[in-house]
Structure formats: C-alpha cells, structure tokens
Amino acid sequence: MTDQHSQAELVRQSLKARYRKERRFRAYGIIAIAIALAALVTLFADIIGKGYTGFQKTTVTLNVDLDGEIMYLDDATDKRQLKMADFVEPLVLALMKEIPDATEEDRDAIKDLINPYASVTLREALEANPGWLGTTRIMTFLTHTDVDVYVKHAGDEGYSIKLNDQQKAWVDELESRGIVDTSFNDVFFSGGDSRDPSKAGILGAVVGSLLTMFVTLALSFPIGVAAAIYLEEFAPQNKFTDFIEVNINNLAAVPSIIFGLLGLAVFINLFGMPRSVPVVGGLVLTLMTLPTIIISSRAAIKSVPPSIREAAEGMGASKMQVVLHHVLPLAMPGMLTGSIIGMAQALGETAPLLLIGMVAFIVDVPNGFFDSATVLPVQVFLWAGSPELAFIERASAAIMVLLAFLISMNALAIWLRKRLERRW
Structure with a gap:
C-alpha cells in the first residue's frame, strides 16, 4: 500500500508540474500577443496622430x-x-x-x-x-x-x-x-x-505605383505560374531541377536592395533603359516577386489531390489537358492568393526603386509607362527626410493611404481564398 501510495503521489506531483508548465507557456503566449498588440496600437496611434491633419x-x-x-x-x-x-x-x-x-x-x-x-x-x-x-x-x-x-x-x-x-x-x-x-x-x-508642403499631393505617386504594379503583375503572374506548372508537373527529377528549386527558395530570402542593384546593372547600365520610369520599376519588382509567386503556386498545385489527375487520365486526357483543364482551375485560388500577397509586398518596397532613380523629385503626374514617376513608398521616404515639419504630417498621411492599400490587398487575398478554395 505504501508503494502504491508513493507512486500515486509521484504521479500527482508530475501532473501538477506539467500543468504549471502549461500555464506558464500559455501565459508567455498571452504576454507575447499583448506586447505585439501594444506595439501595433502604438505604431498606428503615432501615425494617425501625426497624419490625420494631413x-x-x-x-x-x-x-x-x-x-x-x-x-x-x-x-x-x-x-x-x-x-x-x-x-x-x-x-x-x-x-x-x-x-x-x-x-x-x-x-x-x-x-x-x-x-x-x-x-x-x-x-x-x-x-x-x-x-x-x-x-x-x-x-x-x-x-x-x-x-x-x-x-x-x-x-x-x-x-x-x-x-x-x-x-x-x-x-x-x-x-x-x-x-x-x-x-x-x-x-x-x-x-x-x-x-511647398501645402501644395504637395500623392496623385503622381499613386499613379506611378499603379503603373509599376501593372507591369509587375503582367510579367510576374504568368511567368511565375508557368514556372510553377513546369517544375511541379513536367520537370524531371534530377540535379538540374533540384538546383533550380534551391535557388528559387534562396531568392525568396534575398534582400530587396540586391534586386535593385541587379536592375541598375542590367536594365539601366546594360540595356540603356531610362531611369525613374514605371517600366524599369516593374521589371525590378517582377524579379523580386517571382520567387514568392512560384513557391505559392507550387504549393497550390501540390494541394490538388492525385485522384483528380488519375480520374482525368483514366478518361483519356493528355498530360496537358489534365493540367490546364483540371489541376490549374483547382489550384488557381491559391495562386491568386500568393500573387496578391507578393504584389502587396512589392507595393511597399522602397530600397530597390531608390537604386533605379525613382527617388527623383517628380511634380507632374505620369501619363504612361515611360514617363518619369515615383511611387508611394518613395514619396513617403522623401517627405520623411524633409527638414520642414509640415512634410511630416504629409508623410504620415501618405503612410495611412499606403497602409489602406496594403490592408485592402491582403483582405482581398483572404476573401479570395475563402471564396474559391475547395475542401477535399
């Protein structure tokens, strides 16, 4: 009886210690979330407090x-x-x-x-x-x-x-x-x-951002989706494809300023393209966004059950028909979600665009893809570095507009995922 009693006591002590650890771990998680929320509230309060007068x-x-x-x-x-x-x-x-x-x-x-x-x-x-x-x-x-x-x-x-x-x-x-x-x-x-701060506006930067994002989306989405389809459905498993996959994963973690240096060396110095134009900015952001789109598109293709492919092949469909008529439509929600998130990331980038000259002082609103332009993050960078305090509220107001764009794009990605996803 004594041995059984002591063993039961040891079990109770062990359970109490385990429960204490779980409670501490839960408390640490709650504290971490509270700190993150406090930091987020402080950030938004500071931006709104300085920017609402803009x-x-x-x-x-x-x-x-x-x-x-x-x-x-x-x-x-x-x-x-x-x-x-x-x-x-x-x-x-x-x-x-x-x-x-x-x-x-x-x-x-x-x-x-x-x-x-x-x-x-x-x-x-x-x-x-x-x-x-x-x-x-x-x-x-x-x-x-x-x-x-x-x-x-x-x-x-x-x-x-x-x-x-x-x-x-x-x-x-x-x-x-x-x-x-x-x-x-x-x-x-x-x-x-x-x-003059009282005359400063964001229309030129917004139009420049839209033109740059259009070029980025027009290039990165089809190229990224095509690369993902090839790597996931058609590419043979060998050392060459393994090398490509490793480099795609590595490129997703490369600092964005490196892509700016690449764009400066290739598009401007080698090809002689003009500085500070949406086309060059879109090409640079395309290089930066492609790894994200390829990785998310491959994950969406992998999520399609093999039974879909087997059923289509059993009905006599070719490999191309299986991919285009069955796999691609089912993977498209995930591809769109990844592309929107990648575009939101590109919209907020500043460093790569500084290196290709989009930091220039542009007064006129651009009318085309080859007109001199700037983008909203760069406009915030310029105003924030101005010695006049009146530009600080303009910069904070522009940050609020940029955050509204980013939140809207992420909300659209979430809505598309919930609206179009299929549960198997």
Missing part, C-alpha cells in the same frame, strides 16, 4: 478686386500679358481689407500669410474666365504653410511656429470670422509633389 487644408476666402490697373493687365485673353501681370497685389490688397488695423508697413507681413501659389491660382482662374477682369470675385486660396502649421498645431509639441505675434493675432482674428478656415484637403489627392 487630410486637412487651411484656406483663406477673399473678396478680390480684379482691377486691370493694379495687375497691369488690359486684355485677359493675351497670354503674354497674363504671364507678365502682377497677380500678387490684388491678393495682398484683398487681405489688407480684412485686417482693419493693417498699414502699409504691414504689407510684407500680410503678404507672408498668402500661399506663393495663390497668384498662380488667380492667374489660371482669370485665364479660364477672361470676363472677370474689372470685376470683384469671392475666391478661396491656400494659406501659407506657416499659417497652416499654426492653425493646426498651435500649442503642439514638436512644431515650430514661424509666425510673429502680430501675424498670429491676425490669423486668430480671421479664423474667428471664418475667413481663414480648414476643410478636407482635396489637393493632397489631386496634386503631385511640390516644394
């Missing part, structure tokens, strides 16, 4: 007197006169009228409240409507970047307000009267890059 713009609404004598303009249809006319003076006079205590000595300080591109906006409006010459129009313009920073971030730590006390008082007065106001920043989504 979706707002600060404008000033003025009653502008389009007097030809003030602007030195007789004919609004004469392009030469429009180019030489003074469109700054009407804006300054209109703003001085809204500041009752303003004097001629304050002219320069008042002029600094208006965005340098406001005169361009006025010239384009008069060019489109020549009949406005000699009339008075209520028009809205962007304020200077310093005013924009003051309105959005007055009192916030980390933001240097460059307005003097008199200018701050004027802005506060104009804001209380609704002359200076904030609204949705449509310029951020409709314009290209600019030296």
Whole structure:
C-alpha cells in the first residue's frame, strides 16, 4: 500500500508540474500577443496622430478686386500679358481689407500669410474666365504653410511656429470670422509633389505605383505560374531541377536592395533603359516577386489531390489537358492568393526603386509607362527626410493611404481564398 501510495503521489506531483508548465507557456503566449498588440496600437496611434491633419487644408476666402490697373493687365485673353501681370497685389490688397488695423508697413507681413501659389491660382482662374477682369470675385486660396502649421498645431509639441505675434493675432482674428478656415484637403489627392508642403499631393505617386504594379503583375503572374506548372508537373527529377528549386527558395530570402542593384546593372547600365520610369520599376519588382509567386503556386498545385489527375487520365486526357483543364482551375485560388500577397509586398518596397532613380523629385503626374514617376513608398521616404515639419504630417498621411492599400490587398487575398478554395 505504501508503494502504491508513493507512486500515486509521484504521479500527482508530475501532473501538477506539467500543468504549471502549461500555464506558464500559455501565459508567455498571452504576454507575447499583448506586447505585439501594444506595439501595433502604438505604431498606428503615432501615425494617425501625426497624419490625420494631413487630410486637412487651411484656406483663406477673399473678396478680390480684379482691377486691370493694379495687375497691369488690359486684355485677359493675351497670354503674354497674363504671364507678365502682377497677380500678387490684388491678393495682398484683398487681405489688407480684412485686417482693419493693417498699414502699409504691414504689407510684407500680410503678404507672408498668402500661399506663393495663390497668384498662380488667380492667374489660371482669370485665364479660364477672361470676363472677370474689372470685376470683384469671392475666391478661396491656400494659406501659407506657416499659417497652416499654426492653425493646426498651435500649442503642439514638436512644431515650430514661424509666425510673429502680430501675424498670429491676425490669423486668430480671421479664423474667428471664418475667413481663414480648414476643410478636407482635396489637393493632397489631386496634386503631385511640390516644394511647398501645402501644395504637395500623392496623385503622381499613386499613379506611378499603379503603373509599376501593372507591369509587375503582367510579367510576374504568368511567368511565375508557368514556372510553377513546369517544375511541379513536367520537370524531371534530377540535379538540374533540384538546383533550380534551391535557388528559387534562396531568392525568396534575398534582400530587396540586391534586386535593385541587379536592375541598375542590367536594365539601366546594360540595356540603356531610362531611369525613374514605371517600366524599369516593374521589371525590378517582377524579379523580386517571382520567387514568392512560384513557391505559392507550387504549393497550390501540390494541394490538388492525385485522384483528380488519375480520374482525368483514366478518361483519356493528355498530360496537358489534365493540367490546364483540371489541376490549374483547382489550384488557381491559391495562386491568386500568393500573387496578391507578393504584389502587396512589392507595393511597399522602397530600397530597390531608390537604386533605379525613382527617388527623383517628380511634380507632374505620369501619363504612361515611360514617363518619369515615383511611387508611394518613395514619396513617403522623401517627405520623411524633409527638414520642414509640415512634410511630416504629409508623410504620415501618405503612410495611412499606403497602409489602406496594403490592408485592402491582403483582405482581398483572404476573401479570395475563402471564396474559391475547395475542401477535399
């Protein structure tokens, strides 16, 4: 009895120790998940906290007197006169009228409240409507970047307000009267890059990203799927195919900047292709994405049960018919999922594109695959490295847009997998 009792006690002690280890292991897992979630929440809170103001713009609404004598303009249809006319003076006079205590000595300080591109906006409006010459129009313009920073971030730590006390008082007065106001920043989504943060937009980078992704998808998906089909269904098992498989797996782990060096050496230096164009960017990202697509496509082909192939062959189908009519349709959901994930990875890449010149300052929105362009991650890189703090909120806002694209692409991949997958 004593021996049995001692053995039972040993078993109980062993079970207690095992349960304690399981509880500790479970606690470690919960702690790890909590730390990861806390880091993720901190990251998103920091990005959103800095970037949500990037979706707002600060404008000033003025009653502008389009007097030809003030602007030195007789004919609004004469392009030469429009180019030489003074469109700054009407804006300054209109703003001085809204500041009752303003004097001629304050002219320069008042002029600094208006965005340098406001005169361009006025010239384009008069060019489109020549009949406005000699009339008075209520028009809205962007304020200077310093005013924009003051309105959005007055009192916030980390933001240097460059307005003097008199200018701050004027802005506060104009804001209380609704002359200076904030609204949705449509310029951020409709314009290209600019030296002035208030005029900087992401449209050029978004179009460049779409053109680059189109080239990447058009090349990487068919080549990757064809390579996977050959390696999985037709290639003989020998040392050569083993060598190819090993290299494909190794390429999937190669740092992305290596593909940028390869693209610089081959596509630009050897073939003489132009820098900073979506075609070259798409070719470089194709090289980077191919291993991921090939590996995921091979895994999808392997998941098709052998009975499908055997049944088709038993009905007299050829090897090509088995693959194209039976295996490929059943493996396509997995192939699409892997391709979308690979494209999402390519969309967020910066390093390989920096080496092929897509870091250039591009103002115009690209119209084709051979126009100079940049992409959204590179645009974020450029803005984040700018010394002006106003670009920081633009960079954070662009990161939010990029994250929205990436989350949407991953959500699409999950939806396709759930929608199209077949359970055997």
